[in-house]
Amino acid sequence: MTTETMPSASNTSVSNTPGGVFAVVLIYAAFAALWILLSDKAVAVLFSDPAHITLASTLKGWAFVAVTSLLLYGLMRRLLGADDTRPVAGLRTLWLPASLLAVLIIGLTAGAISYSLEQQEKREIARLQAIADLKTRQIKDWLDERLSDAELISSNRRLAEYYRQWRDQKQPGGQSELIKRLEEYQRHPGLQGLMLLGEDDTPLWRSTSESGPDNRISAELRQAAAQARSDGQVRRLGPYRDGGGHVHIDFIAPLAAGPGPLLVLHADPYTHLYPLLKAWPVPSASGEALLMRRDGDWVVSLNELRHHSAPPLGLRLPLASKRLLAAQALRGEAKPGEAIHGVDYRGIEVVGVTRPVPGTDW
Structure with missing residues (x-):
């Protein structure tokens, strides 16, 4: 007589029911959603470098696969049950190919990470090269503008004539006319101030933005003034710090009257040059x-x-x-x-x- 033992209701796993399966899927979905949300926020807080962000994102992806694989393994064991009478010889023969497959997957993933980091570094270097070119052009343009201002003043023969009248005291109006013209130049938005130097480097006039009545000039300015007188060309000096602690970039312009008088144009790097360098074209x-x-x-x-x-x-x-x-x-x-x-x-x-x-x- 053949008999068959029917499974009792008490041996049936809850996970085999539709409600149990839905509960497992819901728990998995909630876990995956929280992982993506919280892990992305953690990466954004902990890392700022793009290469580090790429590596961290890959590693957290690996961790997600490992955790979900363990959960899937536990779930399948529960669904299949722990029947010790099942043959396990076939499973043992799968360990070697499974191990080789795992090594292959890890190797490919490591190669993909290395390639991704290399490409990311190349993109960052290309971006840095573009930014370096941009900043260099901007600085050169700013310097060229200031040099053009100084050369324009240096070639103004009327200023030279006013200075000659002032020096020779033949026409009383020479001094007032010269100062009037210099004050007009001083309103230029790119200039911090102006200073007129005599033949002996004595300041004959300073704009209102210049600090103090001190008639001494720095050794750096004195040397640049000598070079400007020697070749008659506009000279740039600085950045340098004056006796009052102020940072200047000066442009020394010889007046056309001869090798004597000089006009010093003070450019304030804080108004344009330094903000230009601070401005970064992309978020970083x-x-x-x-x-x-x-x-x-x-x-x-x-x-x-x-x-x-x-x-x-x-x-x-x-x-x-x-x-x-x-x-x-x-x-x-x-x-x-x-x-x-x-x-x-x-x-x-x-x-x-x-x-x-x-x-x-x-």
């Missing part, structure tokens, strides 16, 4: 434009820094610093426009692109 938590020059065995920062409290001209770093990005560029170890890997003024690993500003030592 770490991007920064630095204006540097070599001073003997030192690298000097000329502008305001994003991650340091030192004022312009206030940060000096050794030129011999092997991995300092700016030092590498100033030592000529990297070609203009090529990516440089090194550390910044904080000692943090960075990648940068340098461009020389034409007509300057910047």
Whole structure:
């Protein structure tokens, strides 16, 4: 006589019922939604560098696959039951190909991550090159505008005539006419102030924006004035810090009257040059434009820094610093426009692109 044992209701798993399956699916959906929401927010808070964000996103994707795989394994064991009488020899033969497949998947994923990071770095370098070109052109345009202003004044023969009348005291109106014209120039939005130097470098007149009646000028300005008198060309000086602690970029224009008088045009870098360098064309938590020059065995920062409290001209770093990005560029170890890997003024690993500003030592 053949008999068959019918399963009792008490042995039936809850997960085999439609309601149980729906509950499992609902729990999985809720878990997946929370994972995506919270993990993306965590990555956005913890990382700002695009390469780090790409790597973190890949790793959290792996973690999601691992966790859901474990949950699926547990669910399938529960659905199939723990029947010890089932043959397991066939399952054992699957371990080797399964292991090889897992290694292959891990290798392909690692290669994909490496390729993705490499492409991301190439895109960032291309972006840095474009920004470096843009900043260089903007700085050059600003300098050219100021030089044009100074050359225009230098070629004004009427100013030279007014100065000659003032110096020779033949016509009393020469001084007032000269000052009147200079005050008109001083209203130019790109200028901070004006100063007229006599043949002996004595300030004969200062605009109202100039500080104090001090008749002394800095050694840097005196040297630049001598060079301007020597060749009759407009000279640029700075950025430099005057005796009052103010940062200037000066343009020294010889008047057409001869080798004697000079007009010094003070340009305030805080009104245009420094804001120009601060402006970053794309959102970035770490991007920064630095204006540097070599001073003997030192690298000097000329502008305001994003991650340091030192004022312009206030940060000096050794030129011999092997991995300092700016030092590498100033030592000529990297070609203009090529990516440089090194550390910044904080000692943090960075990648940068340098461009020389034409007509300057910047």
